[in-house]
Amino acid sequence: MNSGSVMVLGIMVGIMIAAFILTRKSRKKEYEYDEMQLKIRAKGYQIGFFTALILILLLVFAFEMNLLTFVTPGFAAYAILIISVTVFAIYCILHDAFLSISGNAKNYLGIFGMVVLIEGFVTVRYAIKGELLENGQLTFGGGAPALMFVCFLAILITLIVKTIRNGKEAEE
Amino acid sequence: MKNLKLKAARAAKDLSQEQLAQICHVSRQTINAIEKGDYNPTINLCIAICKALDRTLDELFWDD
Numbered sequence: 001m002n003s004g005s006v007m008v009l010g011i012m013v014g015i016m017i018a019a020f021i022l023t024r025k026s027r028k029k030e031y032e033y034d035e036m037q038l039k040i041r042a043k044g045y046q047i048g049f050f051t052a053l054i055l056i057l058l059l060v061f062a063f064e065m066n067l068l069t070f071v072t073p074g075f076a077a078y079a080i081l082i083i084s085v086t087v088f089a090i091y092c093i094l095h096d097a098f099l100s101i102s103g104n105a106k107n108y109l110g111i112f113g114m115v116v117l118i119e120g121f122v123t124v125r126y127a128i129k130g131e132l133l134e135n136g137q138l139t140f141g142g143g144a145p146a147l148m149f150v151c152f153l154a155i156l157i158t159l160i161v162k163t164i165r166n167g168k169e170a171e172e
Numbered sequence: 173m174k175n176l177k178l179k180a181a182r183a184a185k186d187l188s189q190e191q192l193a194q195i196c197h198v199s200r201q202t203i204n205a206i207e208k209g210d211y212n213p214t215i216n217l218c219i220a221i222c223k224a225l226d227r228t229l230d231e232l233f234w235d236d
Contacts, residue, residue, distance in 0.1 A: 034197065034198035034199055034202050034217075035198070035202075035213070035214055035216075035217060036198070036199070036201075036202040036205060036211050036213075037199060037202070096199060096201035096202075096205075099199075101193075101197065101198065101199050166200075166201070169204065170188075170189070170190060170200060
């Protein structure tokens, strides 16, 4: 792993710790998620798990058939993990089970917006330097920020749309 | 099937979905889903809603 990858990993860990501390402060021990939300989250975990399972099967098949030559196996495995988590998050957001009862969408919008900006910046930097690909393959170092950017952008857009829709619904 | 009795009882108490949700310790979306008939609440939540609206289970959740 090169120094750039270590820096990206460091930024990611820092963001995760900051997000954990920020969300922990406003966390209520009781009634964090209500019964409907818990049911939806359980379904979300199931969907995320099966997404990972299907992608792993496709990955094994693609590597066996030499169809996936543009990514390294390490990055492909990482991508499966991130994509499954993104699927879970989007499912929960769409079904109103992502935020806890006392959760505030604005806090998450801020955090996700920050992650999208940082990952976007890192991706552009890698692209300009021509380090997104190594020997014609998307590696962990170049691909991880790009994937995080895409996934967090998808989560952010879903959260914004859902927040606006919920706001309108509440007004009615 | 929509639960119009619940919606009417909430309106009679002059409570918004958000206010009823806070009393029952659930999200506004859960109350909305119950009113729209998209979610069948557990008996515990039904009782909490009935207590908040001063109604009986029959009055709010029994279909004739």
